[in-house]
Amino acid sequence: MLEELKEEVYQANMQLPALDLVTFTWGNVSGIDRSKGLFVIKPSGVDYKALKPEDMVVVNLDGEVVEGNLNPSSDTPTHAYLYKHFPNIGGITHTHSPWGVAFAAAKLDIPAVSTTHADTFYGDIPAVPALSEQEIAEGYELNTGKVIVKEFAQRNIDPDAIPAALVSQHGPFAWGATPAKSVYNAKVLEVSAEMAYHALQLTRNELHVPQYLLDKHYYRKHGAHAYYGQKE
Numbered sequence: 001m002l003e004e005l006k007e008e009v010y011q012a013n014m015q016l017p018a019l020d021l022v023t024f025t026w027g028n029v030s031g032i033d034r035s036k037g038l039f040v041i042k043p044s045g046v047d048y049k050a051l052k053p054e055d056m057v058v059v060n061l062d063g064e065v066v067e068g069n070l071n072p073s074s075d076t077p078t079h080a081y082l083y084k085h086f087p088n089i090g091g092i093t094h095t096h097s098p099w100g101v102a103f104a105a106a107k108l109d110i111p112a113v114s115t116t117h118a119d120t121f122y123g124d125i126p127a128v129p130a131l132s133e134q135e136i137a138e139g140y141e142l143n144t145g146k147v148i149v150k151e152f153a154q155r156n157i158d159p160d161a162i163p164a165a166l167v168s169q170h171g172p173f174a175w176g177a178t179p180a181k182s183v184y185n186a187k188v189l190e191v192s193a194e195m196a197y198h199a200l201q202l203t204r205n206e207l208h209v210p211q212y213l214l215d216k217h218y219y220r221k222h223g224a225h226a227y228y229g230q231k232e
């Protein structure tokens with residue numbers, strides 16, 4: 001079942017070590033077939049060196065395993081919740097990439113300080129507040145997606161304009177139209193976070209960011225992709 005999607009998700013997962021986005025098994029990528037209401041995700045705890053396309057696990061939007069001999073990623077409930085509430089996304093990447101985790105742990109948005117960031121994220125990448133004691137008691141993984149979706153709704157953030165979030169006790173989740181695009185966005189997030197950290201340090205946090213970098217309408221019309229026609 002979904003053999004082509006398994007291969008696509010497998011290839012996207014293999015980009016995580018190739019792009020230096022993961023240490024050990026601290027990351028996972030999934031991809032969805034919305035016509036079937038099913039998504040494919042990396043199995044939990046499997047080293048990328050040992051990973052095979054046939055190891056991918058097929059899951060429904062309630063997080064139940066439909067096909068697969070291995071346990072799905074422990075982040076499966078978060079992936080499922082994001083697919084349910086962000087209707088345009090086709091792939092999700094989660095990592096513990098260090099610069100993204102640093103901003104997440106500090107509960108600081110990653111500011112859009114340059115075109116590197118603004119070409120992909122049309123605004124600051126939001127840090128999502130920590131889960132409450134009650135949410136943690138209910139089950140950490142069951143609530144991570146909920147706090148992301150709640151934060152985007154409260155701050156009126158378009159998940160297609162800013163395709164990522166920083167979960168404060170955990171790390172970045174990025175998404176996109178395809179699994180490969182979600183990996184690309186995860187890498188841009190990590191590079192942007194490192195650049196922003198150094199800019200903030202150099203200016204001792206007195207960094208002035210021009211408004212146009214935060215304006216998705218400007219960037220969709222005038223950003224590099226607009227000129228050279230790079231597809232979203």
Ligand SMILES: O=C(CO)[C@@H](O)[C@H](O)COP(=O)(O)O
Nearest residue numbers: 025026027028044045073074
């Ligand atoms: O933070 C955690 C576990 O505490 C996860 O995000 C892991 O880092 C990836 O878990 P699997 O995908 O291998 O289950």
